[in-house]
Each structure stands twice: as C-alpha cells, then as structure tokens.
Amino acid sequence: MGSMEEERLLLEDGLIENGSRGPYTGDGSVDINGKPVLKQNTGNWRACPFILGTEGCERLASCGIAANLVTYLTSKLHEGNVSAARTVTTWSGTCSLAPLIGAVLADSYWGRYWTIAVFCIIYFIVGTPLYRFQKPGGSPLTRMCQVVVASIRKWNLEVPEDSFLLYELPEETSAIEGSRKLEHSDELRCLDKAAVVSDLDVKQEEFSNSWRLCTVTQVEELKILIRMIPIWATGIVFSAVYAQMFTMFVEQGMAMDTTIGSFTIPPASLLTFDIISVIVWVPMYDRIIVPIARKFTGKERGFSELQRMGIGLFISILAMSAAAILEIKRLEIAKSLDLVDQKVAVPMSILWQVPQYFLVGAAEIFICIGQLEFFYEQSPDAMRSLCSALSLLITALGNYLSSFILTIVTTITTKGGSPGWIPDNLNEGHLDYFFWLLAGLGFLNFMVYVFCASRYKCKKAP
Known part of the structure; x- marks a missing residue:
C-alpha cells in the first residue's frame, strides 16, 4: 500500500472526508504492525473469544483467591476477623494498582496488543487485559x-x-x-x-x-481528566462496599448455619450468587430495562453512562441495608438462644445471605459497565488505556478505604475493654452497625455523585 506515512495520511483523509462513515476505524486504531485498520477487517465477534477467554481465566484466578482468602486466614492462620478482612482488602487494593503500569506501557510505548501479550505471559505476577489495538501516542x-x-x-x-x-x-x-x-x-x-x-x-x-x-x-x-476526577472519586465508596463480599459477607456467613441436608456450603461459595445475579441481570437489562428506559429517555442505550452508575450506587445502598437487616435478625436469634458468649454458628440458614449478594451483583452491572464505558468514551483517544486503568484504581482505593474504615471502627469501638462492633465472636458484636455505616456512607456518596454528574460536561470533538 506504500509507506507508513502514506497509510497514515490515507487514514486521516478518510476521516476528514467521510467522518464516522469512512473505511477506517476513525479513532487512531492500528494493527499490531502499526498500520491503519479497515473497519471491516478488525474487531467484532472474531476478537471476542480471545478477549473473553483471557478475561475468564484472569477472573477465575483472581476471584478464586480473593473469595477464599479470608476463610484461609481465619481458619488456617488463625487471624482475627478484623485482621483477616484488612489483609484481604489491602491485598486486593494492591493488585488493582498494578494496571496503572500496564496502562502507561500501552499508551506510551508498546501499544495495547503487545501489552496484553506480554502481561498474559507474566500474569502469575500481575496482569490486566487492555482490549483494543492502538498505536502509542507519547506519554x-x-x-x-x-x-x-x-x-x-x-x-x-x-x-x-x-x-x-x-x-x-x-x-x-x-x-x-x-x-x-x-x-x-x-x-x-x-x-x-x-x-x-x-x-x-x-x-x-x-x-x-x-x-x-x-x-x-x-x-x-488535561481538562477532560480533571473533569472526570469527581465522577471517578465517587466510585471508591462502592468499591469499599463491593469488598465486603470477600470479607464481612464471608465472615457473617461463617457465623450462620452452613448445612443444607447432608451438604455443607462453604461461606465463600455464596459468591456464585453474585455471578448468577450478573448473568440474570445482563439479559434483563438488555431485553427489558433498556427498551422501557429508551421510551422515556430517548437514548439508544436507555440510560447514559452517568445515569447507569447512579442507579448502581443506589442499589449498593440497598445491598448494605439488606446485610445489616440480616445481621440484626441473626443477633436476635443468638440472643434468644443464649449464644452471645459462645463463638458458634447461629441456627439461621446461610441462604438468607443470597439477597444481599444479588443486590451487589445488580449494582455491579450498572456501575462497573457504566464506569468502563464512561472512562473509555470520555477519555481522549491517546489516553484511553490510562483512563480505563483509573476504573481499576478505584478498586484499589476502595479496598484501602475498607481497611481504613475497619481500623477506625475497631479502634473506636474497642475502647474501655469493649468487644467492639466486629470481635472474633460475632455473636457478641454488632456487625450490623458496620453495615449501616457503609450504607450511610454510600448514601452520602450517592448525593455527591448526583451533584457532580448533573454538572458534568462531556468532551467535544470537532
């Protein structure tokens, strides 16, 4: 076709003359050799099996460790409930910081394809998929x-x-x-x-x-990045809420009846209901919610990215409220059976936790997908990897926030010899207060989000 420069100019001409209807992708995307890519020859469903396969393996490894780590720390290493929860959230937060390294490499040096390839090889250390081919454009x-x-x-x-x-x-x-x-x-x-x-x-x-x-x-x-920061920051509290699935939800489940007939349900396995919730909500959202919302909003996707994230934040408040109400009922049973001073499971089925897992899954659908779309659509073309990595930085900071809240709560509530809200024996504690605290923080965060989102101005391209 000629030199690289000629191909680049051809791409630019196609964009100028035909806009989004030009033959090329229109966003600076190139193939692994750095050449412009025709729309008809890239992406679509041919790329999906590779992306989904990579993501599936990554999630299997990461979630498999995260879901069982708190149980391992408390039952095998004999850590206390608070210590184990802090360890898990700190570990999860640190893992989520690593994608920033990959984002800089993808945007500035290697391009996204080679970043994926290299980090897939060394994933046992750290990795994150960065999904599109794009030529690096300077740091x-x-x-x-x-x-x-x-x-x-x-x-x-x-x-x-x-x-x-x-x-x-x-x-x-x-x-x-x-x-x-x-x-x-x-x-x-x-x-x-x-x-x-x-x-x-x-x-x-x-x-x-x-x-x-x-x-x-x-x-x-830079202006775009600064405008995105308030929206970005409001996701941190949700990540702290989401972290409870791997910590306090599991510890709550360990204090409940895990037997159904002759079967014993590992508390960490209830995370599958979060996955089931996601599987259920995705088709419901696409087939039912979006068509209904489209009639009222006039938007092709039903909701904007900002509206979707707002709905998810509200649902996360309901999830924490459900967990708190369940804990109140569990403590009432413990008190009625004189089990307060005994570190034993309360005869209340662990399946009562299912609603809170389902609500977190619903919130995840609205927030996480909304965040990815928001950061990708609103970010400048040459900063998309970096901005996408910011959504994972939210996860890191949310885990650190959860650890910080646990530390503060434990320090304050254990003064004077009190067992505190989250003792090793949850029957004499008040885990429900902790869940209400997160629900309250979630509500305040939701109000801040509504204020910021209502004033956010989308980027403009000439």
Whole structure:
C-alpha cells in the first residue's frame, strides 16, 4: 500500500472526508504492525473469544483467591476477623494498582496488543487485559505535566476571549499521534495559558517546545481528566462496599448455619450468587430495562453512562441495608438462644445471605459497565488505556478505604475493654452497625455523585 506515512495520511483523509462513515476505524486504531485498520477487517465477534477467554481465566484466578482468602486466614492462620478482612482488602487494593503500569506501557510505548501479550505471559505476577489495538501516542503523564508547566510559565499572560487565537496546528489532525483534535472548552481557563502564543514565542519562533507552548487539544486532554476526577472519586465508596463480599459477607456467613441436608456450603461459595445475579441481570437489562428506559429517555442505550452508575450506587445502598437487616435478625436469634458468649454458628440458614449478594451483583452491572464505558468514551483517544486503568484504581482505593474504615471502627469501638462492633465472636458484636455505616456512607456518596454528574460536561470533538 506504500509507506507508513502514506497509510497514515490515507487514514486521516478518510476521516476528514467521510467522518464516522469512512473505511477506517476513525479513532487512531492500528494493527499490531502499526498500520491503519479497515473497519471491516478488525474487531467484532472474531476478537471476542480471545478477549473473553483471557478475561475468564484472569477472573477465575483472581476471584478464586480473593473469595477464599479470608476463610484461609481465619481458619488456617488463625487471624482475627478484623485482621483477616484488612489483609484481604489491602491485598486486593494492591493488585488493582498494578494496571496503572500496564496502562502507561500501552499508551506510551508498546501499544495495547503487545501489552496484553506480554502481561498474559507474566500474569502469575500481575496482569490486566487492555482490549483494543492502538498505536502509542507519547506519554500522557508527560503531556499533562507539560500543560501545567507551560501554564505556570505564562501565568501573567491574559487568555484571549477568542479561542481561535490559542495555539493549535493548522492541519486537520492533532499534534498528538493517535488522537483526534478536541474543541476548546471554557472551563479551567487558567490552563488555557499553556496555549497562549506569547510575543517571545513569535520572536523566537519557538512552537515545538511543548514545555513552553501546548496545543488546545493537549490542554483539553488535561481538562477532560480533571473533569472526570469527581465522577471517578465517587466510585471508591462502592468499591469499599463491593469488598465486603470477600470479607464481612464471608465472615457473617461463617457465623450462620452452613448445612443444607447432608451438604455443607462453604461461606465463600455464596459468591456464585453474585455471578448468577450478573448473568440474570445482563439479559434483563438488555431485553427489558433498556427498551422501557429508551421510551422515556430517548437514548439508544436507555440510560447514559452517568445515569447507569447512579442507579448502581443506589442499589449498593440497598445491598448494605439488606446485610445489616440480616445481621440484626441473626443477633436476635443468638440472643434468644443464649449464644452471645459462645463463638458458634447461629441456627439461621446461610441462604438468607443470597439477597444481599444479588443486590451487589445488580449494582455491579450498572456501575462497573457504566464506569468502563464512561472512562473509555470520555477519555481522549491517546489516553484511553490510562483512563480505563483509573476504573481499576478505584478498586484499589476502595479496598484501602475498607481497611481504613475497619481500623477506625475497631479502634473506636474497642475502647474501655469493649468487644467492639466486629470481635472474633460475632455473636457478641454488632456487625450490623458496620453495615449501616457503609450504607450511610454510600448514601452520602450517592448525593455527591448526583451533584457532580448533573454538572458534568462531556468532551467535544470537532
């Protein structure tokens, strides 16, 4: 077909002339050799078995360890309930930090295909799938630092009222390889100083030093990331709630009757009901909820990504409330049978935990998928891996938040020799108070989310 440069220009021409109807993918995507890709020759269902297979194996390994770790720590290593829960959430949080490394490598150096390939090989250490082929476009972290430095250097300059006076390449394509241009926005005008062409820039003809002068698109990249941070931050509390499935839900189950007839149900195995919930909710969402919602919202997907995440946050509050109510009933039975001072299981079937697992699964469908779509759709083209990794950073911080809350709760509630809310013998504790605390935090977080989401402005591409 010719040189790489000719193919790149062909791709750009196709985008300019035909928009989204052009023959190429339209978002800077390339194949593993760095060449432009025709829409008809990439993606779709041919790629799905490989993506789903990789993700399935990764989830099997990760969830298999996470679900049984708290049981192992308490029964085999004889850790206390709080200590075991802190260990699990800290471990899960640390695992979720690792994708940031893969995101930087994918966006800046290797591209997504080779990042997947390399980390699949070394997955026993750490790994995360990054799903699309895309040519790296320079370090996004470096570009953000350049905007900050350039805007500080020009702090005393005035930003022109006419945004067309700000610096941008005259070509139709962006200066950032693998990224389309972004329209100027009026928010965070202090950052626009980085794109102000000063008299010194004109005199020295210094237009290539991005530490002094940035393009509008580069400035908008940072603006987009800053606008996303409040939405991103509200997901941390949900991740703390989600972490309870692997810690407090399991410990609650260990204090209940795990026998059904001649069978004994391992408390960690109730996580399968979360999976079943996901399996049930996905077709219900696609076949029932979306068509109904589409009639009211007029949106093709029924709900926007922001609306979907909001629904999930509300459901997570219900999940914690269900867990708290169940614990109240369990403690009432323990008290009526004089089991408060005994570290034994209460004769209440562990299957009563199923509703709270189902609710967490429903919240997961709305929030997790909504987050992935939001970060991918709203992120700049050349920062998609990094922004997608931010959704996994939420998981890390949520686990750390759960550990922090456990530490604070234990410190405060055990003063004066009290057993506290979460003692090793849950029958003399108040795990229900802990669940109510998370439900309350979830409600406050939901209110903050509604405020931030109602004011969020989506990115604009010219």
